[in-house]
Amino acid sequence: MKKIIEIKNLTKKYKQxxxxxxxxxxxxxxxxxxxxxxxxxxxxxxxxxILSLLNYDSGSIKIFNKEMSPEAYDIKSKIGVVFQDVAxxxxxxxxxxxxxxxxxxxxxxxxxxxxxxxxxxxxxxNEFIKFYPKQLSGGxxxxxxxxxxxxxxxxxxxxxxxxxxxxxQSRNSILEGIKKLRENGATIIYTTHYMEEVExxxxxxxxxxxxxxxxxxxxxxxxxxxxxxxxITIELLEKLSNVQKEKIIKLNHVVEFVExxxxxxxxxxxxxxxxxxxxxxxxxxxxxxxxIYSELPTLNDVFLELTGKxxxx
Amino acid sequence: MIVFKxxxxxxxxxxxxxxxxxxxxxxFTLFSTQSNNNTQSFVxxxxxxxxxxxxxxxxxVNNLYRYLEENTDIIDIENNDSKLNDALFYQEIDxxxxxxxxxxxxxxxxxxxxxxxKYGNTVYSSYxxxxxxxxxxxxxxxxxxxxxxxxxISIINxxxxxxxxxxxxxxLDVDTISKASYFFNYANYxxxxxxxxxxxxxxxxxxxxxxxxxxxxxxxxxxxxxxxLYLGNLVFVLFVWLFVVALSIFINKxxxxxxxxxLLIVNSLVFMICALSVGFLIGxxxxxxxxxxxxxxxxxxxxxxxxGSFIPVEYLPxxxxxxxxxxxxxxFIQNNNLIKTIEVFNYNTIIxxxxxxxIIIIFAFSFFMMAVIYNKKRIKN
Numbered sequence: 001m002k003k004i005i006e007i008k009n010l011t012k013k014y015k016q017x018x019x020x021x022x023x024x025x026x027x028x029x030x031x032x033x034x035x036x037x038x039x040x041x042x043x044x045x046x047x048x049x050i051l052s053l054l055n056y057d058s059g060s061i062k063i064f065n066k067e068m069s070p071e072a073y074d075i076k077s078k079i080g081v082v083f084q085d086v087a088x089x090x091x092x093x094x095x096x097x098x099x100x101x102x103x104x105x106x107x108x109x110x111x112x113x114x115x116x117x118x119x120x121x122x123x124x125x126n127e128f129i130k131f132y133p134k135q136l137s138g139g140x141x142x143x144x145x146x147x148x149x150x151x152x153x154x155x156x157x158x159x160x161x162x163x164x165x166x167x168x169q170s171r172n173s174i175l176e177g178i179k180k181l182r183e184n185g186a187t188i189i190y191t192t193h194y195m196e197e198v199e200x201x202x203x204x205x206x207x208x209x210x211x212x213x214x215x216x217x218x219x220x221x222x223x224x225x226x227x228x229x230x231x232i233t234i235e236l237l238e239k240l241s242n243v244q245k246e247k248i249i250k251l252n253h254v255v256e257f258v259e260x261x262x263x264x265x266x267x268x269x270x271x272x273x274x275x276x277x278x279x280x281x282x283x284x285x286x287x288x289x290x291x292i293y294s295e296l297p298t299l300n301d302v303f304l305e306l307t308g309k310x311x312x313x
Numbered sequence: 314m315i316v317f318k319x320x321x322x323x324x325x326x327x328x329x330x331x332x333x334x335x336x337x338x339x340x341f342t343l344f345s346t347q348s349n350n351n352t353q354s355f356v357x358x359x360x361x362x363x364x365x366x367x368x369x370x371x372x373x374v375n376n377l378y379r380y381l382e383e384n385t386d387i388i389d390i391e392n393n394d395s396k397l398n399d400a401l402f403y404q405e406i407d408x409x410x411x412x413x414x415x416x417x418x419x420x421x422x423x424x425x426x427x428x429x430x431k432y433g434n435t436v437y438s439s440y441x442x443x444x445x446x447x448x449x450x451x452x453x454x455x456x457x458x459x460x461x462x463x464x465x466i467s468i469i470n471x472x473x474x475x476x477x478x479x480x481x482x483x484x485l486d487v488d489t490i491s492k493a494s495y496f497f498n499y500a501n502y503x504x505x506x507x508x509x510x511x512x513x514x515x516x517x518x519x520x521x522x523x524x525x526x527x528x529x530x531x532x533x534x535x536x537x538x539x540x541x542l543y544l545g546n547l548v549f550v551l552f553v554w555l556f557v558v559a560l561s562i563f564i565n566k567x568x569x570x571x572x573x574x575x576l577l578i579v580n581s582l583v584f585m586i587c588a589l590s591v592g593f594l595i596g597x598x599x600x601x602x603x604x605x606x607x608x609x610x611x612x613x614x615x616x617x618x619x620x621g622s623f624i625p626v627e628y629l630p631x632x633x634x635x636x637x638x639x640x641x642x643x644x645f646i647q648n649n650n651l652i653k654t655i656e657v658f659n660y661n662t663i664i665x666x667x668x669x670x671x672i673i674i675i676f677a678f679s680f681f682m683m684a685v686i687y688n689k690k691r692i693k694n
Contacts, residue, residue: 051530070529077532087523091326092319103315104531148527 001028003065004156004187005050010059012045012211019045020056021211027156027189032182034202035191036299038307042211043191044084047158050189051081063156077105080154080186084161086145088133095120095129098147105152119151122177139170146174150181157181159190163197175201195300205299209307219299226305228297229253229268232278236262237288244287251281316519316538320545323518324511334506338557341499342564360407360437360444363390363397371417376466377448380473381410384444401433408432408441423456448473487653490573493565494653497577498646500557501622504581505588505613505642507553512546512592513605520600546589554585576652576666583670584645590680591641597684597691616642621650641676644669 005027012020020042027033037043048054050061052070061068063075088097098116106112120126123143133141146162159178163171178201182188192198198205199219206216215225240248240259248266249257253274256267268274275294282289324331362385368374381387388406390397400406411429419426430445432438451472455465518524519542528538558578562569569578595608617623619633620642626634637643648669655662 053526053529073532073534076530079530081527081530083523083526085523087521087527089319089323089518089524091323091518096319096322100315100319101527101531103318104528104533107315 001031003027004029004063005189006060006062006065007046007050008060010046010049010056010061012042012049012054012056019211020049023059023208023211023213025206025213025216027187028204029187030182030185031203032178032188032190032201034198034205035189035208036198036205036303037191037208041208041307043208044160045211046208047160047189047191051079051158077152078155080150080152080157082146082149082157082159082162084164086133086141088141088144088148090133093130093132094125094136094144094147097133097144098151101148102151105154115151115153118153119147122150122180123147124173124177137167137170139166139173142166143170143174143177146177150186153184155186157186157188159188161192162190163192163194171197195298195303199299207303207306214306215302222299222302223297226297226302228255228301228305229270230274230297231295232266232268232275233291233293233295234264234266234278234282234289235291236264237290240264240287244285247285248281251278314541316533316541317545317548320515320542321549323515324549327511327514330510331507334503334510335556337506338500338503338560341502342496342560344499358437359384359386360435360441361386361388361405362441363388363400363406363409364412365392365397365409366412367414368412368416372462372466373417373420374412376469377412380448381444385441397431401431404433404435406433407435407437410441410445420452420456421462489565489568490571490653493561493568493574493577494649496561496564497557497581497649498622500561500581501584501620501642501645502613502617504553504557504585505591505616506609508550508585508588509592509595509609509612510605511549512589513596513599513608514602515542515545516593516596517600517602517605520596546592550585550589554582557581557585572658573652573655576655577649580645580648580652580666580670583673584641587641587645587673587677587680590677590684593684594680594687597688616640621646625650641673644672644676 003026007026008024010020010023011018023042023046035043035046045054049056050063050068052068052072063072064078066072066075068075089100092100095116098119099112102112102115102119106115120129123146125140125143125147128136128140128144131140133144136144142162142164146159149159150157162178163174166174175197178188178190190198190202202219204216204218205222207214207222215222217225245257245259248254248264251266253268253271254266255269256265258265258267266278271277275292279292282292362381364378364381364387366374366378378387388400390400390406397409401409409431411431413429416426416428418424428445430441432441448469452465452469455468455472519528519538529535558569558581561574561577565574568574591612595605595612599605599608616637619629620626620637620640621629622642626637626643626646629637634643648666651666651669655666
């Protein structure tokens with residue numbers, strides 16, 4: 001696969017603090033790369049360094065095989081950025097805002113008009129083109145923010161938490177839009193706090209903590225990194241005796257036993273037929289239960305295991 | 314030119330505030346056309362005098378009294394030294410004329426007949442002296458040649474009737490040029506308010522970190538964005554200036570096409586550039602709209618008050634005038650006031666205007682430099 005972004009040994013220091021520590025990774029053409037990390041992990045510093053909004057201390061950043069710099073306008077023309085904070089002009093309508101930001105890249109009025117219309121279609125703001133930002137809901141404002149960042153049809157798009165504080169309807173619309181962008185040939189670098197979004201749209205994920213990459217790969221590869229096979233939850237109809245609890249803990253592959261008021265959660269490190277074995281044990285031990293179900297580990301479990309923090313921390 | 318285009322779209326949304334300042338200018342204009350009617354016809358003013366007649370009421374005395382009645386306002390004060398002196402001291406009267414006992418006889422017999430006159434400390438006191446001298450110069454000459462009292466009185470009165478028409482030739486329409494000058498003095502507020510508000514509001518929008526980041530990651534060069542913003546400012550300020558000039562022509566008509574009028578226009582253009590630089594400085598220093606509104610009020614209104622826009626500097630305390638000298642508005646208003654007085658244009662009359670304009674330009678340059686240096690420092694940080 002063709003490398004679009006090549007980052008080698010990127011280091012950025014703020015006096016004593018090392019915000020990015022010798023970071024190296026590549027982004028390939030037409031992939032959606034998820035950049036994950038707790039707050040203060042160095043995600044935004046990494047993105048700002050890539051975009052030349054920040055000076056870095058050492059390392060190299062190549063985009064489209066060319067060195068990125070503040071004056072690399074030919075590279076910049078192919079990049080689109082959607083910042084976490086909504087960055088639009090209050091005095092301009094939806095269509096005027098998109099036209100302005102698209103106009104920073106596209107001079108031809110006719111082409112720009114077409115591109116602006118495509119962007120509006122993509123984010124589903126057709127009914128709101130004459131609205132001012134103040135008149136839009138949080139979700140619609142986010143969609144406008146995205147449209148402003150991608151209207152010029154960039155080949156590489158940086159999306160920094162584009163779905164923060166939006167309603168489910170807008171979130172789905174935004175995620176659909178991102179998928180469409182990729183279908184249209186864009187390469188996307190995506191940061192988010194929402195694991196489920198990463199699971200849905202990202203091809204590859206890089207987890208950053210304290211300025212270092214602590215894991216990278218696709219979802220399956222990351223899940224393999226943690227010592228969890230599955231989690232089984234049993235909703236009980238009666239309380240367990242201590243003997244019964246001890247027997248359950250001693251079952252094969254059980255690494256963790258968590259008891260709640262009317263349920264227990266068992267974490268298994270491996271095993272292919274844990275659920276059937278457990279059901280058999282429950283029946284044989286005549287423990288009455290209402291429901292029993294199994295969950296595969298999520299990226300959140302992976303994240304928690306690797307960083308020791310919840311992503312929303 | 315997307316930034317340039319956007320500049321005016323943003324300003325268009327703030328037209329309410331800008332129109333408010335234009336409205337204030339129109340209000341001031343209306344005010345300036347209603348007031349400041351400098352008249353060019355003069356009426357002789359009359360001094361107040363007290364006349365104490367210790368002589369008999371002879372025809373000679375009566376004639377002098379009638380003359381004084383015509384040329385002064387005779388105040389009726391009791392013949393009491395203390396009261397008369399008080400009236401003189403408190404400037405209720407400008408002089409006391411004592412007609413001594415035997416004055417008529419002395420006059421008719423060609424004896425020394427000087428009246429005793431006590432003058433006060435007012436500017437009109439010397440005028441009383443002039444009025445009396447005029448009468449007695451004629452009366453003394455007539456007395457030498459004529460014997461009949463009636464003839465004497467008749468000749469004196471006929472001679473006093475002779476007047477000379479004096480016409481003050483003036484090449485300058487002082488009244489209209491004064492109005493034009495006042496118009497530009499009042500315009501100080503609106504020019505400053507509009508320039509500061511519009512320039513600062515645009516800078517705040519474009520210096521917003523989020524917008525700036527978006528502009529910086531775009532393929533449009535930062536220098537090109539800055540150039541378009543500067544061009545937008547310049548075009549807008551020129552538009553405002555043209556509006557002010559058009560308004561001044563509408564109100565003051567042909568006088569604006571005289572050299573004095575043209576100088577007022579040039580002076581306003583120089584000041585407009587300075588106002589633009591103040592706007593730049595404010596826009597760089599402040600980052601929210603409320604602060605801009607406060608700055609506009611403090612700077613535009615404050616300078617208008619202390620630099621002589623609303624109240625002539627002659628009426629301001631010396632300390633205020635001293636402070637106002639460190640503000641460009643003072644020099645702008647000084648020039649307006651100077652221009653309305655110039656009748657002959659030569660090196661000596663023009664050079665003070667040029668010096669004042671140069672001072673305004675130095676202010677403008679300093680403000681621009683301060684804005685640039687502060688901005689560079691901020692970016693570096």
